[in-house]
Amino acid sequence: LHLSVPGQFLELLLASLHGQIFSFIQTVLQVLHCDLQVLLHPLQHLPPRLGSEQNRPPASSWY
Structure with a gap:
């Protein structure tokens, strides 16, 4: 797994945890x-x- 942006791993981890929760x-x-x-x-x-x-009481108010 090669991620170009350091925050990408955290985003993927949080998305996975969000779905599991x-x-x-x-x-x-x-x-x-x-x-x-x-x-x-x-x-x-x-x-x-x-x-x-x-x-x-009767079911209907009509007598």
């Missing part, structure tokens, strides 16, 4: 997203509470 952050966010889906899954499938249907 964003890739790492993307992976962490994907893992957190999956964890959140696992934690919220039981809440999506809760049985309806008894008596909640009777106290619920």
Whole structure:
């Protein structure tokens, strides 16, 4: 690897690290997203509470 400008190596190194850091952050966010889906899954499938249907207002304001 022959670089004509001394600062070129630093620029290439920083660009490489920049890409790796964003890739790492993307992976962490994907893992957190999956964890959140696992934690919220039981809440999506809760049985309806008894008596909640009777106290619920009508779906439409048109009578």
